[in-house]
Every structure is written in structure tokens, then in C-alpha cells.
Amino acid sequence: MGMRSRKVILKLRQAISDYLLQKGILASPYSILIVSGALQALQLISIRLLQKGSTVFLEKPSYLYSLSTFQAAGMHLSGIGMDEEGILPKELKEKNNKSERSILYTIPNFHNPTGILMTEERRKEILQLVEKEQLPILEDDVYGDLWLDNLPPSPLKAADKNGNILYIGSLSKSLSPGLRIGWIVGSQAVIERLADLKMQTDYGSSSLSQKVAYEWLSSGLYEQHLEQIREQLLIRREVTLKTLNEYIGDLGQWRIPQGGFFIWLRVFSDLSMREIYSRSLEKGILLNPGNIYSQTNTAFQISFANAAIEDIETGIQKLGFILRGEG
Amino acid sequence: MVNNTWSLMGHEFQTNWIENVHQASMSTVQSINIAESDPELIQLSKGELSKEMFPLDRMQTIIQKVGRELLPFGYEEPQGNFETQASYK
Structure with a gap:
């Protein structure tokens, strides 16, 4: 354990970038923000990016209804029905009024609370629809690593070319919520804005937790x-x-x-x-x-x-x- | 408990600005949040892996490694940890 010339390579964001690549998401460390769990991701996004009076479309039922994060920031929730393949594109299209600022919050992988897995076909339909309607997506993928039968289809984010999708991941559901480690992936400009708010909020997530998360991800133990x-x-x-x-x-x-x-x-x-x-x-x-x-x-x-x-x-x-x- | 101005805020005395801050959780959600940490109850909905599934050995190994290799640490970078090959002599 010498003190001489020891290279410390502690690159949690690089490790997350590598991990995301396995899911088909190409994200540089500069387009990743480490947060203290997915809930903080929702908080930062609601405060910094969304406007008062805007609409958040979401699956109905949804875990998001049990929180008041978006309502507290002056947004209202508009529920869209689901079938066994996921959220219903037709209903989303009908309810979306293009003149209003809206976003879609969705949990494609093992939806909370219904457990529904959005099929590949439905993902394509949703992607086509949001592109046409210019509807930004907030994709919550905190359960994706817990697939049981088959690897789920690629996240929506994997098909995002224009930075239209913000993607949220976390170690809370698959490893431990005690670490308080999650991440947001988006365009670098948006991530920098969120990072600024994150610094104003808590000056960064715990160094120790970040080092531990890095070891889990980079060692293959995860x-x-x-x-x-x-x-x-x-x-x-x-x-x-x-x-x-x-x-x-x-x-x-x-x-x-x-x-x-x-x-x-x-x-x-x-x-x-x-x-x-x-x-x-x-x-x-x-x-x-x-x-x-x-x-x-x-x-x-x-x-x-x-x-x-x-x-x-x-x-x-x-x-x-x-x-x-x-x- | 002695009431002071802080203890009254967000309770009965709702000042105008407090409305703009966070709404209280729904009463059912509040009671669930409290009951979720009651070890006497069977947690039939809790969204957390059981302690049986906690990888304690591996976590201990990793934390020991982090401890052995620890260097002084302080405020993190705004976007989170991304030190590129920082050399220490």
C-alpha cells in the first residue's frame, strides 16, 4: 500500500455509461447526472425543467400518483389507460393538446404498480407518436434490471436521437435504497442545468456512496x-x-x-x-x-x-x- | 413538545408561501410510510428487496476495498464522481 504514484480511477459516471451501453443507450459521462435516488431525479426535473400549468401524462394507475412532486411544482397529472402491452397510444394522442406544454412520464419496464412490461411493438408506437406530437418523455427504468423471464426490449431512450427523452435509473430497487444512488441521462445541456440545481440542493451525492456504487458496477459484482x-x-x-x-x-x-x-x-x-x-x-x-x-x-x-x-x-x-x- | 414558529409552520398555521412548497402526502400514503418500517407487520406491498437478498458479504468486501484505497474527499463534481485518472504521489 505505497503512497507513490497510485492511479486512482474513480469514475462512477464512466461506469454508468458502460452499464447503459449494454442496454443500447449511448451516453457519455457528460450526459449523466448522479442523483440521490430516482425520487430526487423527479424533484430536480419538476423544479428546473417543467413549467407551471403544464401537463404530465402518465399511466393510470401509476406510482407517480402517490407522490405530490409534480403537483407541488404546479403541474397536473393526466392519466392514460393501459392494456397488457403498456400505455395506450391512441388515448395519449387524443388527450394531448399540442398547444400546451406537456410531457409523458412512463415506466416501460415492470411498471409500478401493475408490473406490466411494455412490448417492443408498443414501444415503437409510442416512439413514433411522441416524435410526431413533439412530446418529451421521462422514462423511469428503476426495475429494468430485475427481469425474470427474458431480457426486456431496449429502453425507449436507446432510440432517442434528439435528446427528447430523459432517462432515470437507480440502484435502489436492484441493490439497496440505502446507497441513495441513481442517475439521470439526457442531453448535456439539460444535464448541466439539472446539475446546477442539484448543487444548489445538496452539493452532490455522498462521495462514499458514489465510490461504493462505482466498485459494484465496474467490478462485475453487480x-x-x-x-x-x-x-x-x-x-x-x-x-x-x-x-x-x-x-x-x-x-x-x-x-x-x-x-x-x-x-x-x-x-x-x-x-x-x-x-x-x-x-x-x-x-x-x-x-x-x-x-x-x-x-x-x-x-x-x-x-x-x-x-x-x-x-x-x-x-x-x-x-x-x-x-x-x-x- | 414546545411549539415555536417552526413547529407551527406546515401544521395548522398555513402561511401563504407554505402552499407553494410541498403538499403533504395523502393520508393513506403517510400512514403506509410509517407502517412500512413496523417489523411486526407483514409487508405485503413493500418495494424493497428483503434483507435475505441483501448481498452483505460482497458489500462488506467492497466497502473494505473503498476504505483501503480511500483518499481525502470533499465536495463532489456537480454531475457526480468522474475523476479521470487523478494521480496522487
Whole structure:
């Protein structure tokens, strides 16, 4: 451990640039901004880039509805329906008024909360539409690394030639939210503006976290870690689906998510979402009701990532009893 | 708790400027955020990998490496860490 002439190559942004290239995104380190998680990315973008009174189109339901980031900055949210292939281009086209300043916020990979993976075909349609409508996109890809069955199609950002898409990634969902490390990718001019606001906000993300993130990404350990996570999530997904079949059965409807860790559970019950939420909580189960994501039909978000497998089984079993009025 | 001007802000006394600052989360979201860290509850919706899946050995190895190779550090570059082959003697 000599002190002489040791070259320190700490290049987190270069490591992220290399990592993005595997996804088909060509981004120089100068067009990347390190942020303290994807939520800070949304904050910076809403404050610095979007105008008061502008519209943010988004999937409905969406995780974004559970935050007040954009509304607090004077924007309003306009929900677009989804089918099993993702957000509906036709509805987006109908609702978009070209004379207004609007953007599209979308989670193409393993959407939060529905788990839906936008198909390649749908991605092409959306890309064509936004080009025609000159609608900028905010692409949230924090679940993309957690694919379970097949590698997802390329991010929308991979097809972006004109800097029309801002892309958000993070280590929070795939490694640890405790690091507080995420990134925004965009055109260099836009990234510099956001970097200026970031400096005014917190003078940069933690040096230690950035060094740790660099080691994970550049050593190949992150890829190895993802492989192990996938194996475990596959087991968890299987057990969860089996338990849903067994205890919810006809009282619910769900899709098998191809990645991420959410199952969107539509339930058929005389009880309201509020009642099911409260009764579950009384039984020691915390469930996110769909209404926090602006879902009006009775639905709940099931995560198969967090609780111990036996607890997931117990929780779903108890939920089944509650839905049958036996709980 | 003693109330002072700060403790009143954003609570009952909503001054005009506070409206422009962040809205409080929906009450359900607030209660979920609190309940999410309750270890007694079965977290059936939480969007975080279980502790069982935390790569503790690798994280320890990496943090030890970062510690061994640590040099003085301070404010970071505006866009985040990108030191190109900085040489130290």
C-alpha cells in the first residue's frame, strides 16, 4: 500500500455509461447526472425543467400518483389507460393538446404498480407518436434490471436521437435504497442545468456512496448479484402465485409479472378498498391499496420481494379470509 | 413538545408561501410510510428487496476495498464522481 504514484480511477459516471451501453443507450459521462435516488431525479426535473400549468401524462394507475412532486411544482397529472402491452397510444394522442406544454412520464419496464412490461411493438408506437406530437418523455427504468423471464426490449431512450427523452435509473430497487444512488441521462445541456440545481440542493451525492456504487458496477459484482437476485425472485414469484391461486382464486384476477416484484391484484369483493386495507392492517398485514395510485377499481399491490416467503403465504391466506368475510 | 414558529409552520398555521412548497402526502400514503418500517407487520406491498437478498458479504468486501484505497474527499463534481485518472504521489 505505497503512497507513490497510485492511479486512482474513480469514475462512477464512466461506469454508468458502460452499464447503459449494454442496454443500447449511448451516453457519455457528460450526459449523466448522479442523483440521490430516482425520487430526487423527479424533484430536480419538476423544479428546473417543467413549467407551471403544464401537463404530465402518465399511466393510470401509476406510482407517480402517490407522490405530490409534480403537483407541488404546479403541474397536473393526466392519466392514460393501459392494456397488457403498456400505455395506450391512441388515448395519449387524443388527450394531448399540442398547444400546451406537456410531457409523458412512463415506466416501460415492470411498471409500478401493475408490473406490466411494455412490448417492443408498443414501444415503437409510442416512439413514433411522441416524435410526431413533439412530446418529451421521462422514462423511469428503476426495475429494468430485475427481469425474470427474458431480457426486456431496449429502453425507449436507446432510440432517442434528439435528446427528447430523459432517462432515470437507480440502484435502489436492484441493490439497496440505502446507497441513495441513481442517475439521470439526457442531453448535456439539460444535464448541466439539472446539475446546477442539484448543487444548489445538496452539493452532490455522498462521495462514499458514489465510490461504493462505482466498485459494484465496474467490478462485475453487480451483474453477479443480479443473477442471484433473479433466482430468488423467481422462487418468490412462484410461491406467491401458487398462494394466490390457492387462497384468492376466483375472488381476484392478476397477471404473471415478467420482472420486477409486483403483482397487481384486482379483487372482487363487497368490501371497499378502504375496508380491506383496514381489516388487513388489523390482522398485521400492510397492503398498498390501488387508490393511492389513482386506481378506482378495487385493487392491491402485492410485492413478492420484501416479506419472508412464509409471511407472504400467511398474508395472502389471511387476505383470502378477509375477502370471503371470514377474516 | 414546545411549539415555536417552526413547529407551527406546515401544521395548522398555513402561511401563504407554505402552499407553494410541498403538499403533504395523502393520508393513506403517510400512514403506509410509517407502517412500512413496523417489523411486526407483514409487508405485503413493500418495494424493497428483503434483507435475505441483501448481498452483505460482497458489500462488506467492497466497502473494505473503498476504505483501503480511500483518499481525502470533499465536495463532489456537480454531475457526480468522474475523476479521470487523478494521480496522487
